[in-house]
Amino acid sequence: MPGLTRQEAETYLYYAMEIGEAMLLCGAEVGRVEDSIRRICMAYGARRVDVFTITSSIVTTVYGDEFLSCTQTRRVSSMKNNLSMLGDLNRLSREICEWRLSPEEIAARLKVIQSVPGYPFSVQVMLYAVISAAFCVFFGGSWEDMLVSAAIGVCLKLAESFLQKGSSNPLLIALLCAAAGGLLSNLAVSAGPGDSADSISIGNIMLLIPGMAFTNSIRDIFSKDMITGLVRFVEAVVLAIAIALGFTFANFL
């Protein structure tokens, strides 16, 4: 296979980074992101590829025979869990390695993958209600509690999307949502329809707790991505404590 020219290396590295960044945004483990970028660059004939990824940044250097090296970096700011897009991106990167798609093809495929819409807002609101109802019963709540918990779940989704317009700090949003949830559950119990504020809140708390970040952090740690694993782990624990505190603070009001 002929070696890469500098121009080609820069183009392919750019698309490899696009895919890697999109994967990280969807909630992929760091190992998967690094592996995908390395495989894509190697498939196009790089001599050596060094990738370093943490939650907020990707750095890749490609080495080739006709040029010395080529480096690109990305700053990755936010995370939104999107597992179906992650699956699509994973499939795309496999196909790139197998068929060595042209840059235009990769760009077109990426555009298609990223334009798939998520579930509409109304469905998400319903999911919040169903999840809090399910976990309220799961942890031993009564049927009345289940209904109240579902109603508060709807309120939480509305509050969350409202707060997200004003602030991008997930810790603050979670704390405010949790406090609102705690307040509403206490109100529901004192006004009549709920049995136990604890059962209602436990149903709601499961909505906000970062289960995905927690599971991913464990997998990052054991696959030796210590920095990312620890960062995600601490993030998840701090968030979980903030949420639980938010729910209980409402008991004082």
Add this chain to the structure above:
Amino acid sequence: MRELLQLLTACIGALGFALLYNTRGVNALLAAVGGFLGWAAFLGARRLWGPNDYIGGFAASVMLTVYAECMARIRKTPVTVFLVSGAIPLVPGASLYRAMKYLTAGNGQMFREQSAYALLFAASMSAGIMVTTIVFRLCWSFIAKDVREKKRRI
């Protein structure tokens, strides 16, 4: 009755989270089955080895991880898709809430009890995921090598 209810709600909860994480179609249903299997293993372990929640949590995450790794290979999608939503019922949200409640109420004794439970449960669940992933990948690499060699001989 309570156990059946828990199994059903674990399944619904896992399905809800799978959809919230934008999983689609068959994969979302398979993720819900993961939540069901994990909690079934938890209840089964408690029947077999007595009421020890930590062993239950370990057994549940072992079961879930084996299921998720198998499904990932069958469906050719990242393991995360099945693992993350299935693990949601195993997150100790209730004891975390109670721990914080006792902390703000100034009940140190109960706070220590509940937070220790939450921590240990999370730890046993993570231990289950780690151990199973390592062992499963090791076994899989042997199987995969075996298959490749057979193909070459043919």
